[in-house]
Amino acid sequence: MEIKVAERKGFCSGVLNAYKVVNKILKNNGKVYIYGDLVHNQEVINELNEKGAITIRGIKEIPKNSSNETIIIRAHGIPQKEKELLEKSFLKVIDMTCPIVNNLVKYAREKQKEGYFVVAFGKPEHPEMIGLKGNVDENKLLITLQPQKIKQKKILIVSQTTMEEKKFKEFFVEIINKNEFFEVLIKKTICYETILRERETNELSRQCSVMFVIGGERSSNTKKLYHISKQNCDKTFFISSFEKLKEVDIHPSDKIGIVTGSSTPESELYNIIDYLTQKEELL
DSSP states (O other), X not given: OEEEEOSSOSOOHHHHHHHHHHHHHHHHHSOEEEESOSSSOHHHHHHHHHHTEEEEOSXXXXXXXXXXXXXXXXXXXXXXXXXXXXXXXXXXXXXXOOHHHHHHHHHHHHHHHTTOEEEEESOTTSHHHHHHHTTSOGGGEEEESSOOOOSOSEEEEEEOTTSOHHHHHHHHHHHHHHSOOSEEEEOOOSOHHHHHHHHHHHHHHHHOXXXXXXXXXXOHHHHHHHXXXXXXXXXXXXXXXXXXXXXXXXXXXXXXXXXXXXXXXXXXXXXXXXXXXXXXHHO
16 A cells, blocks of 8 residues: 655645634633634534634624633634624734735725726635625625626626636636626636645546545535545545544555645644554555
């Protein structure tokens, strides 16, 4: 058995920074509130909750006695109105929105002021896109996964930062063909870290007989890696928990490739490598 691990693994920088800040506060105070899931990884959420983190998933869940407490805004970002309510309710609000997400919001807002209608290739229900919607002029924004007819003629096309690069290209080509725009500005706002992981996954899945994609079930970037791998390697498995790994039949002749989503801690990766190493000794 041969095991090959993608060079880029574990948390991306934005998630890692937020994770470190939360742990530092927990170490000093033993308690911190987080607005929404810090990452789309249940193992990480459970770990932080056990240490004293308290996750609230909406304004209605703000506790009455929060005036002396600290709250973290997750890496996906949130609407401006919600942030203002948090600032009124908590003693301290620490905004850990990923800089790449912040740049997308800032750019879209600036271009709207220049007269552009913004089309964002993304999932309308995704936290990042909800945050974008709540920080720009909603009347000059369309968030969609499907190219469609648009009345406006001066268009900016951007993308949710975790979308697949290939699909974004297909999207803007099709939406341009569907319409008669006077002016089109295309800005690739996909996180470069996720692009590199896509490319690694594509290459590794062509070389291996079995692929393990490790990450949370609700993680968009992990799902994306799974679909890319599946195109090249039929025996691709989405490993959202250690138990799912045990369900996979492994053979001595297998060449195994492993990739991780950007919200997957390295500890999960090493647990799986340890398991596979022990399994190899028994085969």
